[in-house]
Amino acid sequence: MQSITFPNTPILRSFAAIAGQKExxxxxxxxxxxxxxxxxxxxxxxxxxxxxxxxxxxxxAVNKALLKPSELDCVVAGDLxxxxxxxxxxxxxxxxxxxxxxxxxxxMAEALLLAGMLTDAGYCERVCAVTSSHFSTAxxxxxxxxxxxxxRTPTAQWTCTASGAAVVTASGEGAYLSGGCIGRICDxxxxxxxNMGAAMAxxxxxxxxxxxxDTGTKPGDYDAIVTGDLGCIGTSLLTELLEVQGVEMxxxxxxxxxxxxxxxxxxxxxxxxGCGCSAAVLCAYWLPKLAAGHMHRMLFCATGALLSAMSxxxxxxxxxxxxxxxxxSA
Amino acid sequence: MQSITFPNTPILRSFAAIAGQKExxxxxxxxxxxxxxxxxxxxxxxxxxxxxxxxxxxxxAVNKALLKPSELDCVVAGDLxxxxxxxxxxxxxxxxxxxxxxxxxxxMAEALLLAGMLTDAGYCERVCAVTSSHFSTAxxxxxxxxxxxxxRTPTAQWTCTASGAAVVTASGEGAYLSGGCIGRICDxxxxxxxNMGAAMAxxxxxxxxxxxxDTGTKPGDYDAIVTGDLGCIGTSLLTELLEVQGVEMxxxxxxxxxxxxxxxxxxxxxxxxGCGCSAAVLCAYWLPKLAAGHMHRMLFCATGALLSAMSxxxxxxxxxxxxxxxxxSA
Numbered sequence: 001m002q003s004i005t006f007p008n009t010p011i012l013r014s015f016a017a018i019a020g021q022k023e024x025x026x027x028x029x030x031x032x033x034x035x036x037x038x039x040x041x042x043x044x045x046x047x048x049x050x051x052x053x054x055x056x057x058x059x060x061a062v063n064k065a066l067l068k069p070s071e072l073d074c075v076v077a078g079d080l081x082x083x084x085x086x087x088x089x090x091x092x093x094x095x096x097x098x099x100x101x102x103x104x105x106x107x108m109a110e111a112l113l114l115a116g117m118l119t120d121a122g123y124c125e126r127v128c129a130v131t132s133s134h135f136s137t138a139x140x141x142x143x144x145x146x147x148x149x150x151x152r153t154p155t156a157q158w159t160c161t162a163s164g165a166a167v168v169t170a171s172g173e174g175a176y177l178s179g180g181c182i183g184r185i186c187d188x189x190x191x192x193x194x195n196m197g198a199a200m201a202x203x204x205x206x207x208x209x210x211x212x213x214d215t216g217t218k219p220g221d222y223d224a225i226v227t228g229d230l231g232c233i234g235t236s237l238l239t240e241l242l243e244v245q246g247v248e249m250x251x252x253x254x255x256x257x258x259x260x261x262x263x264x265x266x267x268x269x270x271x272x273x274g275c276g277c278s279a280a281v282l283c284a285y286w287l288p289k290l291a292a293g294h295m296h297r298m299l300f301c302a303t304g305a306l307l308s309a310m311s312x313x314x315x316x317x318x319x320x321x322x323x324x325x326x327x328x329s330a
Numbered sequence: 331m332q333s334i335t336f337p338n339t340p341i342l343r344s345f346a347a348i349a350g351q352k353e354x355x356x357x358x359x360x361x362x363x364x365x366x367x368x369x370x371x372x373x374x375x376x377x378x379x380x381x382x383x384x385x386x387x388x389x390x391a392v393n394k395a396l397l398k399p400s401e402l403d404c405v406v407a408g409d410l411x412x413x414x415x416x417x418x419x420x421x422x423x424x425x426x427x428x429x430x431x432x433x434x435x436x437x438m439a440e441a442l443l444l445a446g447m448l449t450d451a452g453y454c455e456r457v458c459a460v461t462s463s464h465f466s467t468a469x470x471x472x473x474x475x476x477x478x479x480x481x482r483t484p485t486a487q488w489t490c491t492a493s494g495a496a497v498v499t500a501s502g503e504g505a506y507l508s509g510g511c512i513g514r515i516c517d518x519x520x521x522x523x524x525n526m527g528a529a530m531a532x533x534x535x536x537x538x539x540x541x542x543x544d545t546g547t548k549p550g551d552y553d554a555i556v557t558g559d560l561g562c563i564g565t566s567l568l569t570e571l572l573e574v575q576g577v578e579m580x581x582x583x584x585x586x587x588x589x590x591x592x593x594x595x596x597x598x599x600x601x602x603x604g605c606g607c608s609a610a611v612l613c614a615y616w617l618p619k620l621a622a623g624h625m626h627r628m629l630f631c632a633t634g635a636l637l638s639a640m641s642x643x644x645x646x647x648x649x650x651x652x653x654x655x656x657x658x659s660a
Contacts (some may be wrong), residue, residue: 002403002427004453045644073332074512081638082412084432085646088515088636092649097332097512099440100432100636100651102414110429114444121451123334182404182427185418306422306430308413314375316415319422321430 197234527564
């Protein structure tokens with residue numbers, strides 16, 4: 001049994017999400033705390049813009065918890081930029097103990113898992129989990145210069161300009177983290193860097209089936225099983241992979257990447273992606289529903305494709321990972 | 331009080347280190363488990379070589395623990411390559427739950443801190459912490475193409491081709507982790523990417539003084555305070571910064587980066603660096619001394635410079651971080 005339980009029920013004390021203009025025009029537009037019209041967030045470079053986005057989302061979540069940043073014992077953060085500089089530059093002036101994590105688009109689930117452990121075990125009283133992504137930093141780094149205007153393939157996903165942050169505390173009342181599962185790397189040989197849903201779906205199937213097995217639960221025991229950013233193609237593959245193992249999720253399955261954009265009005269092909277995508281949808285839409293008691297038990301299973309521009313150019317396959325946290329209402 | 335104690339004394343069950351030819355010719359040559367003469371480790375690319383280096387070091391540590399990889403509950407790993415692919419590609423076939431971390435050259439201390447927490451709190455029984463670096467992956471990524479043959483500045487450090495791995499278990503006997511301290515990001519405005527010792531020294535001073543304060547200890551209470559890869563210049567700066575605060579480390583201070591190369595015979599300017607440098611020196615030299623009871627109490631304080639090639643090109647300053655773990659003999 002590799003799944004983890006949190007007997008001391010770490011509390012999801014507050015959460016915040018900020019999104020860019022395109023994401024704001026999508027399905028969850030009215031749920032984001034803020035929609036920023038300026039893709040540069042008032043800065044000079046895309047990288048500084050993403051740091052500002054993450055920093056402001058972090059501060060919003062901390063404010064909502066009625067805390068000052070200095071009252072946090074740790075921040076667990078990550079992003080997609082080389083050497084995770086969006087996070088380290090966002091947090092460098094806070095003076096808060098900092099754990100940098102890298103799980104590609106699974107980072108928010110990894111950060112929440114660690115925030116849960118740190119507070120559940122009593123090492124910390126108050127921890128913030130935060131991640132971000134930005135269309136323009138990711139597009140330049142992983143794909144093409146923006147001005148090149150390359151045509152996107154039908155399987156491609158659109159990296160979201162978005163950030164989500166959640167403050168987790170050892171004590172208090174409210175929705176809480178009840179457990180989780182650390183992902184295993186799965187690599188079934190996908191080499192198409194414009195079809196990351198296919199690369200990540202096996203990891204999602206692996207983690208979800210392990211967690212259901214370890215906890216003796218079935219999909220019907222949850223109000224929602226929310227995956228990160230498999231997108232439309234990855235979602236279909238996950239459904240197939242789970243059905244083979246006799247697991248039917250049906251209508252309780254939702255994928256942040258497949259749902260964040262309006263597929264008719266905002267053709268983004270296979271959906272959204274980026275570690276800010278699932279973080280922002282979780283913090284803007286799902287956590288408030290849980291906190292309000294409109295649902296009681298959910299799984300958040302963020303998936304990541306552990307490739308780099310270099311590994312893709314060298315012809316490597318794309319390893320996927322999926323970390324999972326179980327969240328419950330008070 | 332932000333420092334962490336491990337009441338259940340997670341055991342340092344085994345450790346292993348593999349180094350490249352140049353590192354093998356340095357101060358700790360006779361202590362490494364293996365010195366690999368082929369910088370490509372039999373692979374086609376530098377990145378694959380680093381993955382092979384990390385993978386083999388991991389397997390060696392796990393073998394020494396008399397375990398099979400499948401008996402591990404988690405591996406905590408990281409490296410310097412964009413998107414931490416050295417680690418994810420090294421671990422993708424193991425089937426072990428995987429937590430990717432990024433702390434630049436501080437990564438081994440961050441991984442050990444998390445391995446300590448996972449086992450001390452009872453979430454896992456057996457965890458491996460592993461990091462690596464490779465001269466040729468780092469040089470190309472952060473500095474210049476190798477064949478360019480650029481002249482190195484006097485403050486530059488030499489990224490080590492090395493990897494260190496340690497297996498930490500919840501039960502057993504032997505040397506153990508007694509506590510630690512999560513680093514805070516410190517940025518005093520250094521912009522010279524060829525003087526990373528200067529960028530990291532303030533973070534080392536911050537973490538060491540916080541830990542001494544929180545635990546009510548002084549340097550004389552430890553047999554050794556081992557920093558990561560400050561190198562010669564960073565070491566001098568750390569000494570100065572601590573003296574201002576009335577902390578004198580004297581001869582118990584050692585820096586893996588300043589000591590790994592023979593400064594006379596192997597002129598590497600300011601010393602070695604890379605997250606494999608401190609990991610390999612810790613696992614090859616310091617942990618065996620501790621395990622043999624030749625010393626009893628030490629601090630391992632690995633430092634990292636949280637820059638990227640992009641952030642340096644954009645004129646950003648270099649944030650530093652230092653994570654710390656306290657290690658004791660049985």
